[in-house]
Amino acid sequence: MTRRTALIGGGAALLGLGGAAWSVQRQMGSMAEYEAAAAARRVAAVPPEVRDLIRMATLAPNGHNTQAWRFRATPGQIAILPDFTRRTPVVDSDDHHIFVSLGCAAETLAIAAEASGRAGQIGFDPAGDGTVLFDYTTGGTGEQALSGAIPRRQSTRADYDGSAVSAADLKLLVAAAANPDVDLALVTERAQMNRIGDLVIAGNATQIGDPAFVAELKHWLRFSPNTALRTGDGLFSACSGSPALPDWAGPLLFDMVYTVKAETKKYAGQIASSSGLAVFAGAKADPAHWVQVGRSCQRFALQATALGLTCSFLNQPVEVAGLRGDLANLIGLPGRRPDIVLRFGRGAALPFSARRPVEAVML
Numbered sequence: 001m002t003r004r005t006a007l008i009g010g011g012a013a014l015l016g017l018g019g020a021a022w023s024v025q026r027q028m029g030s031m032a033e034y035e036a037a038a039a040a041r042r043v044a045a046v047p048p049e050v051r052d053l054i055r056m057a058t059l060a061p062n063g064h065n066t067q068a069w070r071f072r073a074t075p076g077q078i079a080i081l082p083d084f085t086r087r088t089p090v091v092d093s094d095d096h097h098i099f100v101s102l103g104c105a106a107e108t109l110a111i112a113a114e115a116s117g118r119a120g121q122i123g124f125d126p127a128g129d130g131t132v133l134f135d136y137t138t139g140g141t142g143e144q145a146l147s148g149a150i151p152r153r154q155s156t157r158a159d160y161d162g163s164a165v166s167a168a169d170l171k172l173l174v175a176a177a178a179n180p181d182v183d184l185a186l187v188t189e190r191a192q193m194n195r196i197g198d199l200v201i202a203g204n205a206t207q208i209g210d211p212a213f214v215a216e217l218k219h220w221l222r223f224s225p226n227t228a229l230r231t232g233d234g235l236f237s238a239c240s241g242s243p244a245l246p247d248w249a250g251p252l253l254f255d256m257v258y259t260v261k262a263e264t265k266k267y268a269g270q271i272a273s274s275s276g277l278a279v280f281a282g283a284k285a286d287p288a289h290w291v292q293v294g295r296s297c298q299r300f301a302l303q304a305t306a307l308g309l310t311c312s313f314l315n316q317p318v319e320v321a322g323l324r325g326d327l328a329n330l331i332g333l334p335g336r337r338p339d340i341v342l343r344f345g346r347g348a349a350l351p352f353s354a355r356r357p358v359e360a361v362m363l
């Protein structure tokens with residue numbers, strides 16, 4: 001061996017040793033990184049009380065119970081972002097329902113926060129996809145009436161008892177829903193309710209006749225308690241007053257009973273047994289106003305719950321675009337886009353719908 005080859009051989013051995021050490025180090029990881037990560041886990045990134053507020057917000061109503069929202073908590077602010085991976089493009093082609101649902105969640109969050117001594121303001125940042133912002137400080141009235149209704153509110157899709165709601169309670173509902181960006185038409189006159197009901201029934205028949213609508217709906221249906229709990233989302237049959245079924249049997253039975261005739265009878269009964277209808281229309285048709293509609297509608301629903309009333313949505317005439325004009329004319333707002341139709345009255349509670357764990361919706 002010459003001196004030169006010995007040097008080269010020694011260098012290669014050294015390089016080899018260095019390379020091996022680097023690879024072992026890479027496999028092991030560094031102590032500095034370990035200690036920084038371990039320390040970070042000992043500080044609550046989101047204080048438990050803020051996590052609880054977000055959990056309350058997720059109890060808000062939302063289209064098809066897709067829960068198309070994500071929450072980002074930073075000190076003094078909770079941002080609510082749309083989750084477009086959970087879109088329902090057939091029934092909600094322009095994401096109207098997603099932004100209404102974000103508004104429902106934001107209002108719920110604000111009410112829960114106020115009750116726990118964190119007064120705040122809801123804003124809308126149109127940048128990017130559009131984000132709802134809840135900025136809060138300490139303070140707040142501790143007002144409990146509406147916050148107590150948050151876990152008790154549900155969409156009760158059953159016949160009601162047909163009894164009238166007193167003028168005083170109707171006044172409270174209107175006052176709770178008051179929002180300068182939203183018009184509310186409260187309809188308790190039977191003939192007018194039936195005219196709106198006819199649009200609900202017409203919209204429902206259009207939707208049932210659309211295979212894409214039915215396929216999308218079926219994707220979000222849950223038939224067994226196990227699946228409803230495992231996914232934590234979607235429309236569980238028992239929450240609409242239908243029987244819980246094995247997962248294999250549910251879709252088969254659904255195909256047999258989901259007919260225009262049966263659904264028309266169901267909705268006619270629901271409308272006839274309701275005390276009234278509330279139709280919400282934003283001043284403009286854009287995401288910022290849809291959020292305001294959600295806020296107003298959720299305040300209405302929480303006030304109704306606090307008064308011992310029940311509500312459920314009959315949105316067919318706002319989902320089927322061709323019926324929006326007729327509905328707008330019926331409520332005296334020609335040219336506007338109606339956003340939500342809610343029925344209210346008195347009825348027995350049904351099982352509550354599921355939600356995903358709060359960790360699943362936090363960024």
Ligand SMILES: Cc1cc2nc3c(=O)[nH]c(=O)nc-3n(C[C@H](O)[C@H](O)[C@H](O)COP(=O)(O)O)c2cc1C
Binds near residue numbers: 064153155312316
């Ligand atoms: C924007 C929006 C649209 C909705 N549309 C309907 C509807 O047309 N029919 C219906 O039965 N429920 C409708 N819902 C109610 C949701 O399905 C319901 O909120 C969801 O399944 C969660 O159940 P919960 O309200 O009982 O918590 C709607 C809710 C929102 C926020």
